[in-house]
Every structure is written in structure tokens, then in C-alpha cells.
Amino acid sequence: MDLRTTYMGLDLANPLIVGASPLSDDVGMIRRLEDAGAGAIVMHSLFTEQLVRDQMAAHVGMDYIADSNPEGLSYFPDAEDYALGPDEYLAQIARLKEAVDVPVFGSLNGMAGGDWTRWAGLMAEAGADGLELNVYYLPLDGDESPDQVEARFLGALAQVKGHCDLPVAMKLTSFFSSPVHMARRLEAAGADALVLFNRVFQPDIDIEELEVTPALTLSDPSMLKMRLLWLAAMFGKVDIPLAASGGVHSTEDVIKAVMAGASGVQMTSALLSGGPEHLAQVLEGLEGWLVEHQYESLRQMCGSMSLLRCPDPESYERANYIRTLQRWHPRPL
Numbered sequence: 001m002d003l004r005t006t007y008m009g010l011d012l013a014n015p016l017i018v019g020a021s022p023l024s025d026d027v028g029m030i031r032r033l034e035d036a037g038a039g040a041i042v043m044h045s046l047f048t049e050q051l052v053r054d055q056m057a058a059h060v061g062m063d064y065i066a067d068s069n070p071e072g073l074s075y076f077p078d079a080e081d082y083a084l085g086p087d088e089y090l091a092q093i094a095r096l097k098e099a100v101d102v103p104v105f106g107s108l109n110g111m112a113g114g115d116w117t118r119w120a121g122l123m124a125e126a127g128a129d130g131l132e133l134n135v136y137y138l139p140l141d142g143d144e145s146p147d148q149v150e151a152r153f154l155g156a157l158a159q160v161k162g163h164c165d166l167p168v169a170m171k172l173t174s175f176f177s178s179p180v181h182m183a184r185r186l187e188a189a190g191a192d193a194l195v196l197f198n199r200v201f202q203p204d205i206d207i208e209e210l211e212v213t214p215a216l217t218l219s220d221p222s223m224l225k226m227r228l229l230w231l232a233a234m235f236g237k238v239d240i241p242l243a244a245s246g247g248v249h250s251t252e253d254v255i256k257a258v259m260a261g262a263s264g265v266q267m268t269s270a271l272l273s274g275g276p277e278h279l280a281q282v283l284e285g286l287e288g289w290l291v292e293h294q295y296e297s298l299r300q301m302c303g304s305m306s307l308l309r310c311p312d313p314e315s316y317e318r319a320n321y322i323r324t325l326q327r328w329h330p331r332p333l
């Protein structure tokens with residue numbers, strides 16, 4: 001079965017991509033994931049706060065930084081909390097490139113444009129095949145207009161593209177007022193792929209201690225549905241490839257993502273809990289399913305259930321939402 005796909009301008013043997021996570025900090029694990037069939041690897045992110053710390057620490061004491069930086073760096077983790085420091089990160093790119101044949105994508109995680117984007121060039125020099133840009137920004141203070149928020153994403157992308165010739169995938173949040181329009185703006189600004197979606201940090205509240213508590217739980221497949229909707233909406237409206245990230249756990253999830261329009265399908269939580277063996281099973285299941293359903297290639301399936309191609313596009317729209325609500329009958333209590 002021909003499982004090949006094109007993602008960020010690169011030919012991948014299959015669409016399964018190891019999503020950004022600490023898995024990439026371990027060369028042995030990445031080798032095992034490649035042996036299990038991974039089509040590409042996204043590295044754990046390099047966070048801008050690490051880079052700002054490093055640069056400023058070279059000139060002045062850290063106490064000064066914590067007090068003077070407008071982003072309040074004192075709230076951010078200490079340098080030793082990050083698995084890999086900036087230089088170590090670049091060295092890890094080189095180690096992974098040496099260890100595996102599949103494409104290795106670096107990941108930059110920041111809030112907007114700035115000097116940190118020059119690390120894109122350093123990642124390129126270290127051998128990365130591409131970059132994932134995660135502009136993690138939540139406009140919590142409400143002072144910026146949607147256009148200003150979008151400008152942060154576009155600005156960061158333009159700066160990263162200015163620093164390297166690598167293909168760049170934008171990892172998006174789902175919080176844009178008009179996600180398809182934003183996808184088009186990113187494509188026009190030079191994005192080589194879009195990743196739907198980043199998982200936004202959702203802290204919990206401790207009601208006794210009156211504290212906001214960090215909560216990182218692994219995903220479950222229910223998260224996938226929102227990705228399917230926007231993949232289906234974006235497919236064919238932009239010419240760059242789309243990748244799913246969030247809630248992909250099984251072979252069925254991969255098939256749904258590809259049918260909705262994904263050329264790449266990232267898995268993180270499922271691999272953090274199931275390891276390379278799980279990836280191998282999902283891949284085997286995908287191949288078996290395509291054969292059984294008489295597909296000739298994965299590409300034939302891509303976007304078949306998108307808004308443009310599915311037999312009943314209205315099923316994605318408001319009428320179906322209303323129908324679903326009206327057909328819900330509460331059970332007698």
C-alpha cells in the first residue's frame with residue numbers, strides 16, 4: 001500500500017509524525033520510533049524564555065532580569081527546569097539527524113517576533129529539516145484586537161522565514177475568530193504547513209487553597225473532533241498541507257484526520273503512554289484498513305470527507321447542529 005504523503009514540501013513514507021514532546025530528548029527512543037515506522041519527528045520546543053534568559057544572563061545578573069523584564073521572567077521556570085538548554089538543543093538536532101533517516105523538525109515556542117527568531121537559522125545550521133513554530137500567545141488582558149493578535153503570528157512567521165530557508169509549519173491555537181481566513185493569511189505570509197491545533201494550557205483551580213494549579217493531562221480521542229471540523233473546513237481553501245495534532249490515538253483517528261484533510265497526523269499523548277509499539281500497531285492498522293477498503297494510496301483518501309468533497313457538506317453546518325440538539329431526548333429521571 002502506498003502510504004506516502006507530502007508534508008512541508010518533504011516526502012514522508014507515511015503520515016504518522018511524532019508530535020513535539022520530551023520523546024525527542026532521548027535518541028534511543030527516537031530510533032525506536034523510526035524503527036516502528038514514524039514518518040517524521042517533531043522535537044520538543046525551544047522556548048523563547050530560555051533564549052532571553054541565556055542572552056541576558058551573559059550580560060547581567062539573573063536577579064536584574066527577573067525584576068526588569070516586562071514578561072516577568074521570575075515567574076518562568078529556572079534554566080535547569082528545561083530538559084535541554086539552547087546549545088544542547090542544537091546539539092540534539094545534530095544527534096537526531098545522525099541517528100535517524102526520517103525528517104527531524106525543530107520547534108520554536110514563543111509569543112511574538114523578537115530576537116529569538118534568529119534561532120531558526122541556528123536550527124537550520126544544526127541540520128533540522130524544517131521548523132514548527134508555536135506562537136503560544138493567549139490575549140488574556142483583552143487589550144488587543146483580533147487583528148493585532150493575528151499580527152503577532154504573522155510577524156513571528158515573517159521573522160523566522162527571514163532567518164532560514166527551512167520549511168516552516170505554524171502550530172495554531174483554535175481561538176481565531178475566523179480560522180480559515182487566518183490560515184489563508186498565514187499561507188500568503190509563507191507558511192509551509194499548518195498544524196491544527198496546539199493544546200492550550202488549561203490550569204485548574206484549587207478551591208480550598210485558592211490557587212491556580214497547573215494541570216497537564218494526556219489527551220483523549222474526544223479532542224480530535226474539533227480538529228476534524230477545521231481540517232475539513234480548511235482543506236482545499238489553502239494549498240499548503242495540514243497536519244492534525246490533538247486526540248489522535250488509534251488507526252481510526254488517523255483515518256478520520258486524513259479523510260478530513262490532513263496530510264500529516266501527529267501523535268504525542270498516545271506515544272507517551274503506548275511507546276513505539278503503539279505507533280507500529282496504528283501504522284499496521286492503517287495499511288490493513290486501506291487494503292480492505294480497496295484504496296490504492298493514502299493520498300486518494302486525503303480530504304475525501306472535507307467540506308469540499310464530502311457527499312453531504314451541509315452536515316458540517318448549522319442545520320445539522322440544530323438537528324442534533326433537537327433530537328436529543330433526556331432520559332426520564
Ligand SMILES: Cc1cc2nc3c(=O)[nH]c(=O)nc-3n(C[C@H](O)[C@H](O)[C@H](O)COP(=O)(O)O)c2cc1C
Binds near residue numbers: 019199
Ligand atoms: C508532556 C508534553 C510535552 C509537550 N511539549 C510540547 C512542546 O515542547 N512544544 C509543543 O509545541 N507542543 C508540546 N506538546 C503538545 C503536543 O505536541 C501536542 O500538540 C498535544 O499534546 C496534542 O496532541 P496529542 O493529543 O497527540 O497529545 C507537549 C505535550 C505533552 C503531553
